[in-house]
Every structure is written in structure tokens, then in C-alpha cells.
Amino acid sequence: MFAKAAWLKPMSTPQNLSEFQRLLEEGGYLNLPAVGDVITGKVIGAGRREIRLDIDGVRTGVVRGRELFAENKEYASLVPGEEVQATIIDLENENGEMELSFRFAGQKKAWEELRRLFTTGQTVETKILEANKGGLIVRLEHITGFLPVSQLSPEHYPRVIGGDKNKILEKLKSYIGGTMTVRVIDVNDQDEKLIVSEKAVWEDEQKGVISQFNVGNIIEGEVTALADFGAFVKFESLEGLVHISEIAWQRIDHPRDLLSVGQRVKAEIIGIEGSKIFLSMKKLIEDPWASVESRYTVGALVEGTVLKVNPFGFFVELDPEIHGLAHVSELSETPVADVTEIAKEGDRITFRIVSIEPKEHRLGLSLKAVDETVWKKMNSPVLQSEPGATPASGGSEAS
16 A cells, blocks of 8 residues: 555654554554645754655655745744644655645645635735736735726726726836735635735725715815716715716716816715715705796797707707707708707807706707797897897797
8 A cells, every 4th residue: 555655664663663553553544645735844954955844753754946935934944843834745755755845835825814814804915016907916925916996995096087098007007016905805726816905995994984974964175086977075084976967057078177186175975885975066056947947938039159069959058057958850940960060169049948847957949949030130240239239138038
């Protein structure tokens, strides 16, 4: 039997032989180690080229060559009498000794430590090795892992206007060589998968602070970043998002139309979901649509500025607070192939109000409902320059 021969060979003395026989009689042969097992031994000799271990007083193991080099600091300076773990790579070498490795043992211990970190939720520092468009390559316990962009804290999240992937990558690359405090959120040694999160650590730190705030609270903070979808505002040690639809009552194309980074603003907390805080600036401003029917009436002729031209019509500013829509179907009695042939951004045009919906914040405008003769007169530069002539305004009726 291989196991008996392999264990007997290095034991040349009767004393050792009888000890081994005693182990066999006690059933020790049932627990004989196998290649790949991690065993514990006591250092009996430590040199530059090899380290010899005593295995339970019945076998000698040796670690040599590249198997000596493990990144785990535990193996850096071993001394006789110290206990250490090693992985079996051969039950018997040419000298009848057990061939061992620190490299594999260190790797196994590293994964065990990572599983412990995952189970306990303990935070740990990790080093940033590389970056790609999806996130950061990190090293933890000498194991390579991944920190996705979505798992970065607000402080490190690459907020790039327009979502330019190249600019995002530039931002991520700036973190290479540094460290971040993270939590292990997924670990699988068989698939060599390690995922960490900085955001999870940040969320836990914010729980105590967030609990001090409630929906309806008014905060004052500083605009830290602008994105297509809204503005980030920092207050206390927290950060909230003002969605573009919550910045102002009127329609805006981008937050930068009204805000700039570093600007101090006030906002109301309208939602708290875990670590996410949602803010509204427009709730602190009186809704102009509440009194829109006292300023404009259906059927009135009004003059407005075309703010934006789309295939489906014009967005028109009647005043700084009230914007209306002239749908393409209301631009002409005949089908319109190209709306830009009718008007362009910045043009001042007279429209007729065809609908007002205060609750929905909608006001419909029409060009085709404006009598052609009236339209020409009201948009005539000669008429507008005549003494006493006034352009149409909200509430005026065409007769």
C-alpha cells in the first residue's frame, strides 16, 4: 500500500517505526494526507534555499525553490520551533521527504481570509493596481479583485458631463497607486472572483447622519457636480441629487443652464432611500402654474420666443416661468416636412393659446389658429415700430 510505504521510508529507527505502527493501529492511516492538503508543521531548519518541517513527529517535509516564495508576510522570517502551514505538492520526493509549498498554502489562506472578511463585513484597505472603463483592479490579501464604478463612493465616482467614457477612464486612472477603504461583497475562490465595494462602507458611515434628516427638511449646500440628469448638492457630510425636473418649474435642457459647480443653493428633501437622498429646489419656489390662468387665457394671442426646435414642434417661452408647446400639427394647415422652415431657435412669433392645463404644467400653442392677416400685422416690424403700437400679450383677444 502506497501510504504505508511512503510514510515508512524516512523512518529508519525502531523507535520511529513503532511510533508509526502505533498510529496505524489507532486508525491514523484513515487520516493520511493527500496532495493538495494544507498541513501544519514545526520548523526544524531554516535556510536561504530550503526550510524543513517536522510533521507531527513522524514525517519530515521540505519547502524549497520557488515554493518558498509566498507573498504572505507570515513566511518571510521563519525560525526553528515556529509552526507554519504548507501545502502538500508531493507525498514523497527523491529523498523520501514530503514535498511542500508555501505558495499554495498562502493562496489558500488568503481566500480563507477573504471569506472571513465577507462573512463579518469588516472593512479593509485595498491598493488600486489598474483601471478600465468598468472600474478599478485592486489587490486584497495578495488576491486580485475588482471594484466596479457603481461601487465607488460619491467622493470618487467619476461624474463626467455627457458620460464621456474616455474622460471617465482618465478619472479612474488617477486613482492608480492609491488605496481605498472597501468591503468584500462577493468572493469565490473556485472562480477566482473577488468583488469589493467602497460605496458599501460609505453607506454605513452615512446611516447615523442620514437618520437626522427627514423628508420635508430644508437644507442648504454646495453644488458639487452637474450631470445631464441633475445636480449633486453636498450638505453636512451628505450628498443629495436634484433631478433636472426638480431644479426649476420651467423646462431646462441641462442643469448648467441655471446652476454652476460651487454655487450655494437651498433645497427640500423629497425622498430618502437607503443612502440616496433626493432633493427639490423648485419646491421652495411658488409654482407659477398655480396662477397661470390669471395671466393667460385660451384663445388669446401671445408672443413668445422659440427656445428649442424638435421634429414634433417648438418649445416656446412666453415668460421666464411659463413655457408652452406648439405641436407640429398646430404649425400649419398642411403637413410640415421640415419645422425649421417655419422658425428657428430665438425667433419671436405670435401664437394662439389653444389649451391650458395647470396641474400638468402644460400650455398648448398654435400657429395655424392665428388668422393669417392678423399674424402678419402682429409680426410686422413696421407696425411694431409705429407710435402707440403694442404687440399682443397674454389675455388679448383677436376680433
